[in-house]
Structure formats: structure tokens, C-alpha cells
Amino acid sequence: MRKKIVRCFFILWCLGIFCGYSASAAMVPIDKDFENQFQNLTISERIGQLIDLRVSPTAKNLEAILATIREYNIGSITIAGGEPEAAVTLIYRLNYLAQVPVFISVEQRQLSNLPFGLRSVVPLSTTFVASGDPNLYIRGINRLAELLCEASVNGVVNSPVGLTVMDNSVEWNSETSPGENNFTDGFSTVLSVHKLAASIPIRFRFNDSFGFSPRSMGFDEFKISGTDRAKLSQVNQPLTVLHIVDFPAFSENEAVLFQKKVMSPLLWKEWQFSGIIAADLDKICGARLTQPKMSDVRALLKSGADKIILSADPGLVQNAILEGINNRFFRQNEITDKVKRILRQKSDVNWNTDSLGMVPGDISKFQSDHTLSEVAYRVFSAAPEIRELSNPFLPIDTILNKNFASLTIGRSSESTFQEVLEKYAPTIHFSIPGLTLDKDRLDNLRNRLSNFDYVFVGLFTDDLLAFDQSIIQFLTELKTSVNLVIVFFGNENTVLADFETFEHRVLMREDCAFTQQIAPQLLFGATGSVNSKQRLGYSLPEMHGMDAGVLAKIDVIAREAIEMGATPGMQILIARHGSVVMEKSYGFTTYDSLTGVDNRTIYDLASVTKVLATTPALMNLYENGVVSLDSILGDYLPELEGTNKAALKIRDILAHISGLRAFYPFWRFTARNDDLRNYYYMPFPNETENNTVATGMYATPMVSDSLWRWTVDTKLRPRRNTREPYGYKYTDMGFYLLQHVIERTTNTTLDKFMDSLVYRRMGMATLSYNPLCKVSQSIIAPTENDMEFRNMLLWGDVHDQMAAMTGGVAGHAGLFSNAHDAAKFMQMMLQGGTYGGQVYFSKETIDLFTKTAGKESRRGLGWDKPETGRGEHPASRYASFASFGHTGFTGTIVWADPTFDLVFVLLSNRVNPDVENTKLTTFNIRKRIQDLVYESIWSFEKQMQ
Numbered sequence: 001m002r003k004k005i006v007r008c009f010f011i012l013w014c015l016g017i018f019c020g021y022s023a024s025a026a027m028v029p030i031d032k033d034f035e036n037q038f039q040n041l042t043i044s045e046r047i048g049q050l051i052d053l054r055v056s057p058t059a060k061n062l063e064a065i066l067a068t069i070r071e072y073n074i075g076s077i078t079i080a081g082g083e084p085e086a087a088v089t090l091i092y093r094l095n096y097l098a099q100v101p102v103f104i105s106v107e108q109r110q111l112s113n114l115p116f117g118l119r120s121v122v123p124l125s126t127t128f129v130a131s132g133d134p135n136l137y138i139r140g141i142n143r144l145a146e147l148l149c150e151a152s153v154n155g156v157v158n159s160p161v162g163l164t165v166m167d168n169s170v171e172w173n174s175e176t177s178p179g180e181n182n183f184t185d186g187f188s189t190v191l192s193v194h195k196l197a198a199s200i201p202i203r204f205r206f207n208d209s210f211g212f213s214p215r216s217m218g219f220d221e222f223k224i225s226g227t228d229r230a231k232l233s234q235v236n237q238p239l240t241v242l243h244i245v246d247f248p249a250f251s252e253n254e255a256v257l258f259q260k261k262v263m264s265p266l267l268w269k270e271w272q273f274s275g276i277i278a279a280d281l282d283k284i285c286g287a288r289l290t291q292p293k294m295s296d297v298r299a300l301l302k303s304g305a306d307k308i309i310l311s312a313d314p315g316l317v318q319n320a321i322l323e324g325i326n327n328r329f330f331r332q333n334e335i336t337d338k339v340k341r342i343l344r345q346k347s348d349v350n351w352n353t354d355s356l357g358m359v360p361g362d363i364s365k366f367q368s369d370h371t372l373s374e375v376a377y378r379v380f381s382a383a384p385e386i387r388e389l390s391n392p393f394l395p396i397d398t399i400l401n402k403n404f405a406s407l408t409i410g411r412s413s414e415s416t417f418q419e420v421l422e423k424y425a426p427t428i429h430f431s432i433p434g435l436t437l438d439k440d441r442l443d444n445l446r447n448r449l450s451n452f453d454y455v456f457v458g459l460f461t462d463d464l465l466a467f468d469q470s471i472i473q474f475l476t477e478l479k480t481s482v483n484l485v486i487v488f489f490g491n492e493n494t495v496l497a498d499f500e501t502f503e504h505r506v507l508m509r510e511d512c513a514f515t516q517q518i519a520p521q522l523l524f525g526a527t528g529s530v531n532s533k534q535r536l537g538y539s540l541p542e543m544h545g546m547d548a549g550v551l552a553k554i555d556v557i558a559r560e561a562i563e564m565g566a567t568p569g570m571q572i573l574i575a576r577h578g579s580v581v582m583e584k585s586y587g588f589t590t591y592d593s594l595t596g597v598d599n600r601t602i603y604d605l606a607s608v609t610k611v612l613a614t615t616p617a618l619m620n621l622y623e624n625g626v627v628s629l630d631s632i633l634g635d636y637l638p639e640l641e642g643t644n645k646a647a648l649k650i651r652d653i654l655a656h657i658s659g660l661r662a663f664y665p666f667w668r669f670t671a672r673n674d675d676l677r678n679y680y681y682m683p684f685p686n687e688t689e690n691n692t693v694a695t696g697m698y699a700t701p702m703v704s705d706s707l708w709r710w711t712v713d714t715k716l717r718p719r720r721n722t723r724e725p726y727g728y729k730y731t732d733m734g735f736y737l738l739q740h741v742i743e744r745t746t747n748t749t750l751d752k753f754m755d756s757l758v759y760r761r762m763g764m765a766t767l768s769y770n771p772l773c774k775v776s777q778s779i780i781a782p783t784e785n786d787m788e789f790r791n792m793l794l795w796g797d798v799h800d801q802m803a804a805m806t807g808g809v810a811g812h813a814g815l816f817s818n819a820h821d822a823a824k825f826m827q828m829m830l831q832g833g834t835y836g837g838q839v840y841f842s843k844e845t846i847d848l849f850t851k852t853a854g855k856e857s858r859r860g861l862g863w864d865k866p867e868t869g870r871g872e873h874p875a876s877r878y879a880s881f882a883s884f885g886h887t888g889f890t891g892t893i894v895w896a897d898p899t900f901d902l903v904f905v906l907l908s909n910r911v912n913p914d915v916e917n918t919k920l921t922t923f924n925i926r927k928r929i930q931d932l933v934y935e936s937i938w939s940f941e942k943q944m945q
Contacts, residue, residue: 037100037343038336045100047321048073049342050301050335052105052278054311056081057090066093069102072314075342076103076307101346121372123379127509131382140375252295252329255302263304276345279305281317294320298329306338370549374542380514384522386530389503393483395525395533396454397837399425399763405452407431407445409471410460416516417458417487422600423820424524424535425763428452432471442474450481456523460511461490472498479503487519525837527578533837536820536827539579541936546574547943550936551582557929558586561908566919567891569597569781570908573819574933575827577901583819589781590912602766602780602816603907604799606888607732609815612767612825613754614735615654615849615862616841617742620757623845626745629654629861636741644716645737652726653734654861655853659716659726660733666710667789667801670703680706690770690807694790694797703805711736728857732802732812739811751809761838762824767817770808772796780816783890785913799890799911813889819905826885826896826903850884860884875904876930891920895930900937904930 038046051074055065061082069077077094079087094102128137279300285292297308297320308317324330386394396402404427406418411431421427430445449455457475478484485504488496489511499505506522508515517538520526525533541548554572561567569587573580585597605612621627627636627650634646652658670680680703683696691699717729739750746753751769759767771780782795789801796816803810824835829850833841849861859865863884867873874887875895885895891910896903906929910920920926 035340037347038340041100041339042073043322044318045073046335046339047318049075049100049339050307050321051314051317052076052078052103052307052309053314054078054080054282054309055090057086058083059086062086062090062093065090068314069094072318073100074102074314075100076105078105078309080311100343103342103346121367121369121376123376123383124510127383128379130385130509131379133378133382136375136379140372140379143369143371143375252299252302255299258303276306276341277304278307278309279303281308281310292316294323297321298324301335301338302329306341370540370542374540377514377518377540377543380508380510380512381518381528383509384515384518385507386522387505387507391503394485394504394506395523395529395531396425397525397533399836400761402454403452404428404454404456405430405449406456406458407449408458408460411458415458416513417489417519419599420517420520420538421456421523422765424520424526426765427456439470442470446474446478449478452482454483454485456520457484457486458516458519459486459488459490459492459495461488461492461495475499475502485523487523489515489519534578534831534834535836536575536824537579538583539581541576541581542940544576544579544581545940546576546581546933546936547939548581548936550932550939553932554582554584554929555586557925557932558584561920561923561925562587564919564923565591565917566923566925567908567910568593568912569601570891570906571597571599571601571603571819572907572929573823573903573905575823575903576937578827578831580820580823589909595778597781599820600766600779600818602771602775602818603892603909604781604783604888604890605815605817605822605892605907606800606813606890608822608886608888608892608894609803609810609813610735611863611886611894612817612822613750613769613815614738614742614811616758616825617746617750617754618650618654618738618862619841619845619849621742621745623842627741633737633741636744637737640712643712645712648734648737650738650741651853651861653738654849655728655857655859656730656734657726657728657853657856658731658734659719660729660731660737661714661717662730663732663802664710664714665801666707667805669706669710670805671789690809692770692797692808693804694786694792694794695772696792697790699805699807707802707805708740725856728859735811736802737811742811749809750811751814758825758840761840762821762828762835764817764821764824767815767821767825769798769814769816771816781909782912783909784911784915786915793913817907819907822894822907823903823905826894826905829884830896830898830901830903850882852881873927876927876934878931878934887926891926893926893930900934902933904933906930 041049051072053065053069053074053076055077057065057079068074077090079090091104094104122140123131125137128134128140281292281296281300284300285296292310292313294316297317300308301321301324310317321330321335325335388394402425404421404425406421406427406429408415408418408429408431411433414429418427418429430449432445455478475484475486479502483504484502485506486499486502487506487508489508492507492509496507506519508519521529521535521537524535525531526535526537528537528539541551551574558570558572562569567587568591569585569589571585572582574582583599585599585601587597589595589597589601618627622629629649629651631650632646633648633650633653634640637646640646648658648660653660671677680700681693682698682700685691685698686701691703693699711733714733717726719726742750742753755768758764766775768774777796780796782793783799785793786799790797790804798804798808798810798814798816800810800813803813808814828835828840829846832843833839833846850863850865851860852858852865853860858867864874864886865884866875866879866881873879875883875885875893879895880897880899882899883895883897885893885904887893889911891906891908893904893906895905906926908920910917
């Protein structure tokens with residue numbers, strides 16, 4: 001349905017462009033000298049300028065609407081509903097036919113139906129109300145008006161379109177203080193006496209909306225609230241249209257008094273308002289439950305209104321005005337002045353007669369505008385409602401040993417909802433694209449879904465009038481065997497009655513990318529949601545004190561890196577205050593590939609393994625008293641007795657001051673000739689252990705024995721004075737040894753220990769060793785085309801040779817992940833060891849391991865730190881001294897900064913295809929991108945000053 005509407009819009013736009021040139025002479029533009037224009041109008045045409053007809057155009061009533069407009073020479077219309085394609089046709093026809101251009105307004109609730117591309121950034125008014133924050137409404141509409149003005153100037157919208165700010169079908173509920181009829185943030189209660197909102201025409205800047213706040217019905221005591229006075233001081237005149245939507249039942253005499261006591265001294269003198277005042281006759285009379293009368297029209301005009309909005313019988317307004325003039329109820333120039341004010345307003349609109357109708361253009365500014373997006377995200381985050389009849393379990397607490405599935409109904413393609421669900425827990429996806437499915441397929445689907453613990457049903461309801469009862473029955477039966485959650489995207493009221501018996505429901509109100517991203521956060525209790533479980537959430541930069549404009553510069557550096565051949569592609573994630581504010585992928589998996597990188601792509605983390613596997617394993621063993629940092633290797637590995645490794649302290653190894661050499665290329669010992677190679681490697685796997693070196697290449701039992709013997713036998717670094725401690729030297733070899741300590745004390749392998757300790761508990765679907773055992777090779781970024789050792793492109797097998805020789809599991813390398821799972825771990829560290837309601841480490845342990853180890857080493861225990869002197873630093877020059885993280889040889893970095901509550905992850909495969917490619921480091925790509933992260937914070941702070 002939505003695709004059909006979009007196609008219809010496009011055809012109509014093209015028709016408008018094609019016909020506009022031949023039809024332009026039919027429209028007489030408003031003369032800049034509106035006095036002359038006024039003189040050329042008949043009495044009927046002048047009165048018509050004071051009428052604003054509310055219409056809901058459809059294909060069937062379009063000609064009738066046009067006939068009414070022509071008959072009464074109506075000067076303004078407000079589009080309040082109907083069919084979007086008919087609305088566009090109406091706009092085109094009016095521009096073509098009107099002697100005096102018709103001013104066109106669109107009620108806010110209709111914006112998503114117009115061709116501005118605003119579906120995701122302009123919530124419906126009912127969603128605004130559900131959010132409970134009128135300030136968001138004001139901010140969003142203000143910014144939208146500014147963008148519409150710019151769009152008109154730049155040729156995106158060449159129609160004289162206006163925007164009616166208030167959707168008068170709903171009211172804001174606010175608490176009223178005792179004895180007063182107050183407004184909250186400029187919005188009235190349902191029983192308020194007066195309410196003014198604003199209507200914005202194209203090319204006018206809208207600044208604010210105002211509400212009268214009388215203490216009583218007596219005009220003599222009429223006052224302005226402090227809130228409104230504060231707003232007045234910020235107004236950039238002129239406002240253009242005030243929209244009276246809630247008025248007392250004035251008699252004609254009371255109207256005269258109201259104008260004298262209120263409008264004249266307050267609006268015209270104190271506010272110096274020079275724009276148009278519109279009175280909504282439908283709403284005013286509707287509140288009184290009476291039919292409008294000519295006396296109502298005259299009273300509104302007399303009280304200060306310049307034009308009357310109504311949905312039927314424009315002749316009522318025409319006759320009321322004529323009778324008022326004949327009876328001298330109106331002063332000689334009173335009606336004349338109103339007409340001239342409206343003509344003056346129209347004269348300020350640049351009527352483009354060469355290009356009529358709604359013309360397609362660059363609407364990306366609407367969709368990418370930071371203010372609109374922020375307001376929309378805040379509204380969509382606050383508006384949802386979780387309803388649980390009994391046995392509440394939302395948000396989900398425990399992920400470990402639970403199976404999750406999603407079922408989308410009404411969508412055939414994968415949705416944002418499904419994609420984000422995967423970020424919180426491994427999820428299998430199913431779909432019912434239509435409204436019906438044959439019984440056999442439904443039975444088969446129910447049997448498959450019954451094997452899961454939780455099933456999240458995404459119900460896309462915008463185009464649905466009713467549900468097939470077979471689907472209802474299918475879900476009713478399914479909920480008896482699983483924890484079923486119905487998530488409504490769109491207008492849930494259309495189908496909600498069919499789901500009253502379902503215990504767990506989430507009402508998202510609308511269907512757009514934002515709501516689909518927010519829903520999984522509600523289900524899993526991401527940071528910032530109700531009953532937060534402190535899981536990593538998703539948000540926008542401005543909501544966390546970051547300038548999205550500065551972050552956008554990351555695109556330039558990423559493209560530069562790819563174009564210069566520093567890396568085929570990369571993945572970047574930035575999180576602040578527990579929410580991801582940027583997650584983006586660039587480039588391809590290889591330089592000659594057509595496979596683009598996306599946020600699911602998995603990378604070889606290389607030495608980041610040291611801080612996401614070995615170091616946290618030791619943190620756990622230290623906390624539990626299993627391992628002491630001041631113990632020596634010989635305490636845990638007795639076979640080291642008598643070697644130069646026995647007396648090495650755990651603490652010194654973690655700080656890289658133990659005297660161990662950086663690394664030894666032991667793999668060369670196994671590949672000097674074919675005979676030796678055949679002794680160490682074979683073409684088939686070992687059934688009892690993982691001995692994969694690469695695809696089609698497996699280690700024999702001799703490899704692990706030889707590796708351990710060679711490691712133990714290596715010499716330490718030389719030093720001049722044996723009494724002096726060793727200085728800092730980064731080493732992989734220490735983490736070979738620490739892996740043995742961990743595995744000996746836990747009686748399991750490092751990968752299995754970390755999988756049960758952290759990875760599966762945190763719902764990490766990608767962070768693991770040997771990813772080919774778990775995921776498809778297609779979502780893994782290849783690394784080196786290794787022509788020296790394994791003679792193949794490494795694609796899912798660990799790049800590091802030493803890690804490969806131990807079956808892909810090592811203390812210094814071997815982990816693979818996407819950016820999101822790596823960021824989860826870093827966020828847990830920032831949160832003092834807690835994530836998803838689970839405690840992984842104490843804050844004291846984290847502080848101990850992440851602080852600088854001592855004067856001999858700039859590093860922490862396992863963790864890397866910023867350089868305090870002039871030496872080479874691993875991260876941004878702006879990173880605080882409290883920050884910590886690690887880099888990886890393949891072009892990766894994970895970094896957390898407690899001072900700024902910030903997580904930064906960049907993953908790449910810069911070693912593809914050539915390991916000698918150092919451009920990523922030479923041109924400081926990682927650091928320059930991370931610099932922009934900090935600069936975005938300072939830029940935002942500067943803007944707020």
C-alpha cells in the first residue's frame with residue numbers, strides 16, 4: 001500500500017513539473033503592492049480570503065471540493081485527512097486555477113502522508129501526547145517549520161504550503177494547580193479557557209506557540225503566566241498565524257469587550273503581533289456541542305480573528321460577514337484590514353509560477369536533521385507502553401541458556417526490529433509476510449517455534465483492518481508453550497481487540513526505523529529504558545552531548561583510508577552514557593570484492609584478545625582467590641621449575657615488564673621443508689581436540705608439545721644490571737604462558753572458560769574463537785593472503801601463526817567479533833563490572849587492572865593505557881589518563897574512557913591481502929577518527945554555551 005502511494009506521488013510530481021510551464025499564466029501572482037491587489041478583488045473574493053476550508057480530499061470528492069472553493073473564492077484550505085494522492089492533485093489544481101493563490105496548510109497528523117519523506121522524524125500527534133512531554137512537540141515543530149521554509153527556498157517544495165502546528169483532535173493533559181487554570185509548558189488542560197497555537201507558512205520562521213493563562217473568566221484579571229512571558233523574550237518577530245482552538249462562547253457584545261481588554265493590550269501592544277489570527281469554528285462550537293451560527297462567526301471576527309476555519313458551509317461565514325457589514329457591527333475598515341493582512345502574508349511568499357504543485361527535490365535534510373531526529377527519538381522512546389496481564393518478565397533478565405526467536409507478521413523482508421534483536425541475544429528469525437497462511441504451514445511453523453523459550457512477534461499493523469482468525473488461533477496456541485510477546489508497530493487500535501487475551505504486549509504506536517530500533521531495547525532493558533538492565537542501548541549523538549555534524553567527518557577519513565588502500569573496509573562503533581550513538585560500516589571485505597561490509601561483519605581481533613579473553617579470565621581468578629598477582633609462574637606450572645620462566649611474576653607479565661621477548665616465529669621451525677611440514681601438519685582434523693591451523697590444514701599432536709618446549713626454552717631479554725628490574729617491552733609470549741596458568745587452574749580451555757564466564761551470559765553471538773564453527777564464512781572479513789606459511793587466503797581462520805598452531809585458541813590472539821559485541825564488553829567495564837543485571841567483576845578489580853601498573857610500564861595489567869610522556873600512544877591524543885583499551889595487529893582497537901563515559905571500537909582487516917601494509921598506522925587513521933569523537937563532545941558543549 002505504501003509503495004503504491006509513493007509511486008502515485010511520483011507520477012503526480014512529474015505531472016506537476018510537466019504541466020506547470022504551460023499552466024503558469026493561469027495563476028495571477030500576488031502583487032507586491034497588495035493595496036492594488038485588494039482593489040482588484042470583488043466583495044466576494046475579499047470575503048473569501050477570510051475563509052479557511054478544512055478538507056479531506058479523496059478521488060470521489062475532489063471535484064466537489066474544487067467547486068466549493070471556486071464558488072466562495074476561498075483563500076485558504078487546511079488538509080486534515082483523505083487520500084495523499086488526492087491531496088497532491090488538489091494542490092496542483094488550486095495552483096493552476098486560483099485567481100488569487102490559495103494558502104494551503106497541512107495538519108500535523110497528515111505530515112507522514114505528504115511527500116516530504118518525514119515518516120521517521122515527525123511522530124504523529126497521538127505519539128507526541130503519549131510521550132507526555134509538550135516541550136518536545138514545540139521543539140520538533142519549530143525545527144520542521146524552519147526546514148520547510150528552507151525547502152521552499154531551495155525548490156524542494158514550490159507550493160504555498162503551510163503547516164498547522166496543532167493537531168486539534170487531541171489534547172495535552174497537564175496538572176492544574178489549586179485555584180488556578182494553569183498551563184504546563186505552554187499547553188492547556190482539556191478544560192482550559194483559551195489556547196493559542198501557531199500555523200507556519202512556507203518562508204516564515206516560527207519561533208514558539210503560546211497559551212493564555214487566565215486566573216479567572218474575568219477579562220479584567222487576565223494575566224500571562226511566567227512561562228509564557230519567558231517565551232515572549234525569545235520571540236523573533238513576526239509570528240505569522242495564531243490559531244485559536246479553544247474559546248469561550250462569546251456573545252457579540254462579549255467579543256467587543258474581549259478585543260478591548262485582552263487582544264489589543266496583550267497581543268497587539270505587548271506582544272506586538274502583526275500576523276494572522278485564525279479561529280477554528282469546528283473546535284469552538286464542537287466544544288459547546290452546538291451548531292455554528294452566524295453570530296458565532298461575527299463574535300470570533302470581532303474578538304480579533306482574521307479568518308475562520310471550518311469544515312462545512314463556507315456560505316455561513318460569507319453571509320455572517322455581509323450581514324455584519326450591512327448592520328454596521330463591523331467598523332468601516334475592520335474587515336478591510338483583515339483581508340489586507342492576509343494578502344500581505346501571501347505577498348511575502350515567493351510564488352513560483354514556473355513550477356507548480358509539489359516538486360520532488362533533496363529531502364535528505366529532513367531525514368538527517370539532528371534536531372528533528374533527536375526530538376523524534378525522544379518521543380518514540382517515551383511513548384511506548386508495556387502491558388503485561390500477569391507473570392511479568394519484561395524486560396528480559398537472563399540470557400544464558402535461553403533460546404530466542406522473532407516472528408514478523410506483515411513483512412517479508414528482514415526488519416530493523418530483527419536486526420537489533422540480534423544485538424542483545426542470538427535470535428532466529430521467522431516471518432509471515434501476508435495476513436494468511438495455510439494450515440499445514442502454520443502447524444509446521446508452530447512446531448518449530450515451540451522449541452524456543454521466548455518468541456517476539458513483530459506485528460506491523462499500519463495497513464491492516466483485521467486479522468485472519470487462523471493467525472489469531474495460531475498465536476493463541478503458540479503462547480501456551482512459549483513466552484510470547486506481541487510488539488505492535490503502527491496503529492495498534494485497528495487490531496488490538498483481537499489480542500486482548502495475550503498477556504505480554506508492547507505498544508510502539510508507530511512503524512518506522514526508530515521504533516523498530518527502540519522495541520528490542522525495551523524488551524531487553526537497555527540503558528535508558530524502563531527497568532534498565534544496563535545493557536548497551538541505542539540513541540542519537542545529541543542526546544548524549546555529542547555533535548553529530550562532527551561525527552559525520554568520520555565518513556571522510558574512512559573513505560580516505562579505503563581509497564588509499566589502508567584497509568578494504570572497517571567497522572566503527574561509538575557509545576556514550578551507555579548508548580550507541582554511531583555504528584557504521586565502510587567499504588568491502590576485500591579490495592576486489594563486491595561484498596560490502598555491514599554491522600554484522602566479523603573481524604579477527606588479533607591482540608585485542610589479550611584484554612577480551614586472557615586478562616578478564618585472570619581478573620576472575622584473582623577475584624576468586626585462585627590466582628595471586630604476585631605469585632610466580634612456577635606456583636601454577638611446576639614443569640617450569642629450573643627454567644628462566646619459573647620465577648616470573650603474574651603481575652610483571654601482565655604489565656609487560658617480565659623480561660620476556662616480544663615473540664618468536666616458532667611456526668618457521670615447522671615448515672622448513674616438506675618432510676618437516678608433513679611431520680607437524682596433516683590434511684584431516686583430530687577427533688579429540690580442535691587442531692585447525694587453516695582450512696584443510698591441521699596440527700599433529702607433536703605441534704602443541706613442541707610449541708610448549710620451545711616457549712619454555714627461550715631466553716629472556718638481556719640487561720646490563722641483573723639487579724635492576726626489566727624495563728617495558730610489549731610481548732606476546734607472556735600471554736602464551738598465562739593461557740597455561742588459566743587452563744591449568746580452571747581445568748578447561750581458555751575459550752570454554754570465557755564462553756561460560758562472559759560471552760554467552762552477555763548474549764554475544766559473534767565474540768568467540770574459531771568463528772567458522774558458529775557462523776557462515778560469508779559474514780567474516782578475510783585477512784592475509786598467506787603465501788609463506790599456510791599458502792591460502794585466511795578467511796575465518798586466525799591470522800596469527802602462533803595462535804593457529806594451537807588450534808585457533810591462544811592467550812594473545814584468536815578472538816573474532818563484530819564491533820557491537822566487543823563494545824558490550826567495554827561497556828561492562830565502564831559500568832563497574834555489571835551488565836544486563838549480572839555482575840562479572842567488582843569495580844575494585846577493574847580499577848586495579850586498568851590503572852597504570854607502575855613507573856616501569858605505561859600500561860595497566862593486561863590493559864593498554866595512553867602515553868603519559870612523548871612516546872607513541874595507542875589511542876587519541878585526547879583520551880584521558882583514566883582510559884584503557886587495546887589495539888590489534890590486524891587493524892583493530894577497543895577503548896573505554898571513564899572520564900567521558902565513552903566506548904570506541906574500530907575493526908578492520910588492514911592486513912588483507914598484504915601483511916606489510918602499514919598505511920592504517922602511518923596515516924594515523926584510528927587515532928584521527930577517535931580524535932573526532934572527543935571533538936564532537938567539545939563542539940556540542942560549545943554550542944550549548
